[in-house]
Amino acid sequence: MEENNYKGIREQLKVSIENLYMGDLQILDAIEKGLQYKPKQMPQVGYQGVIGSFSEDAATRYFKDQDASYTRYDEFEEVFEALVRGEIDYGVLPIENSYTGEVLEVYDLIGHYNLYIVGEEIVRVTHHLAGVQGSKIEEIEEVYSHPQALGQCKQYLRQYPYIQSIPYANTAMAAQYIEQLDNKHKAAICSEKAANLYNLSILQRGINTKSNNYTRFIILSKTMQILPECDKVSIAFTTKHESGALYHILAHFAYNGLNLLKIQSRPMKDKSWHYYFFVDLEGHLEDANMLIALGKVSKESEYFSILGGYRQSKKVTY
Template identity: 55%
Template sequence: MQEEHYSRIGSKLRISIENLYKHNEHILNQIEKGLREEEIKAPVVGYQGVAGSFGEEAAITYFASKASQFKAYEEFEDIFRALKEGSIDYGVVPIENSSAGEIVDIYDLMKTYELYIVGEQIIRIRHNLLGLKGTKLEEISEVYSHPQALSQSKEFLKEHKQMIPKAYVNTAMATQFVAEVKEKSKAAIGSRRAAQLYGLEILVKDIHFNQNNFTRFVILGKAMQIGEGCDKISIVFNTAHESGALYNILGHFAYNGLNLLKIHSRPLQDKTWEYFFFADLEGNLQDANVLIALGKVKEHTKYFKILGNYEQAN
C-alpha cells in the first residue's frame, strides 16, 4: 500500500496497517474522504412534515444558527432523494423512539441510498391532545396523528374508547388538518408548538404513557465527516445464513474492546429469512482497534458498509 492511502489518517493507524488493510483499501479510502470533509457553512436542511413537527424541532436544535434554510418534505424518502440530488445539504430524520422502538422505514432507506450519518440529535417528545377551542373530550370521535404518536398515547386512548385513532403522515400535519377541517369531533396528537402555530387548544397535555419519551434523529450527509470528537460508529452488514455466523461477527467487537451500543435486523427483500444487521458501536475510525475489528467483520460478511462516524448526542 502506498503512503497516500493513509497520509491523512494519522499516527494511530500506522501500527500494522500494511498487513491489516492490504485487502481493505476501500475502507481506508472512505475514511480518507471523511477526514477531508468539513461541515458545510450555512447549509440547506431538510426535514419531514410541516412547521411544528418534531423533525423541524430536531433540525432547528441541531443546526441552531448554522442553517441558512429549512425545507419541509412530505415523505422520508423525499429527504433522501433531495439530499442525493443536491437540493439540500443535510437531512434530518427520526430513527428510533425510546418508547415505540425503531422507525423501520429509515433503516430500509439507509440501505437503499448511498448516504452517511454525520450527527444525531435527541428530542424529548411530549404529546398533547389538540382540538378546536372549547372542545369537550366527549365530543371527540377521531384522533389523528403519526402511528408512533398514537402508539405512545395508547393508554390515554384506551381510557377514551370513543376516540378512534386515525394514522396520519406526521403529528404536525395532523394538527394542521384538524385546524383546517374545523370539526370538534376531530382532534390531533401533537406538540405545544404545533398547537400555537395552527391555532388549536391543548385539551389534555402530556398524554404519552412514558414520561421519559425521547426520539433520536440522525443527521444525513452525502459523505462521512470524521473528526477527533466522533465517538459513535454505525455500520450495516449481512452474514452467511448459517449457525454461529452472527455470534462470530459480534465476537470481533468484544475481542477488540469495542462497546456494542445497539443491533437491529431488517429482512432481505429477495431472500426469505435472511437479514441485514444495523449496528451502532462506540469508537472513532482513526483508532487502530476499531479498524482491526471492522476489517475482520468485513472479511466474514457478504455485505458490509460503514454508515458514519459521528458524535453521540446526550
C-alpha cells in the same frame, strides 16, 4: 532506542490495518475523505413534516449555531431523494423512540440509499391532545397522529374506546389537517408548538404513557464527515446464512474492547429470511482497535458498509 522501537510498532500496526482492508479499499478511501471534511457554510437542511414537527425541532436544535436554511418534505424517502439529487446538504430523520422503539421505514431507507450518518440529536417528546377551538374531549370521535405518537399515547387513548386512532404522516401535519377540517369531532396528537401554530386548543396535556419519552434523530449527508470529537460509529452488514455467523462477527467487537451500543435487524427485500444488521459502536474511526474489528467484520460479511462516524448526542438527564 525506545523511540525507534515505538515508531516501528506503529508502522507495523499501520501495515496490519491496511492488510485487513486490502480487499475493500473503498472503505479506507471513504474514511480518508471523511477525515478531510470541512464544515459546510450556510447548509441547506431537509426534514420530514411541517413547521412545528419534532423533526423541525431536531433540525433547528442541531444546526442552531449555523446559518442554515430549511426545507420540509411530506415523506421520509423524499428527504433521501433530495440528498441524492443535491437539493439539500443534510437530512434530519427520526430513527428510534425510547418507548416505542425503531422507526423501521428509516432503517430500510438507510439500507437502500448510499448515504452517511454524520450526527444525531435527541429530543424530548411530550404529546398533547388538541382539537379546534371550542371542542371537548367528550365530543372527539377520531384522533390523528403519526403511528409512533399513537403508540406512545396508547394507555391514555384506552380511556376512550369510542375514539378511533387514525395514522397520519407526521404529528404537526396532523395538527395542520385538523385545523383545515375545522371539525369538533376530530383531534390531533401533537406538540404544544404545533397546536399553537395551527390554532388548536389543547384538550389534554402530556398524554404520552411515559414522561421520559425521547426520540433520537440522525443527520444524513452524501459524504462521510469525521471530526476529532466523533465517538460513535454506525455500520451495516449481512452474514452468511449458517450457524454461528452472527456470533463470530459480534465477537470481534468484544475481542477489541469495543462497546456495542445497539443492534437492529431488518429483512432483505430480495432474499427471504436474510437480514441486514445495523450496529452502533462506541469509538472513533481513527482508533486502531476499531479499524481492526471492522476489517475482520468486513472480511466475514457478505455485505459490509460503514454508515458513519459522528458525535453522540448529549445524554438527556431531565
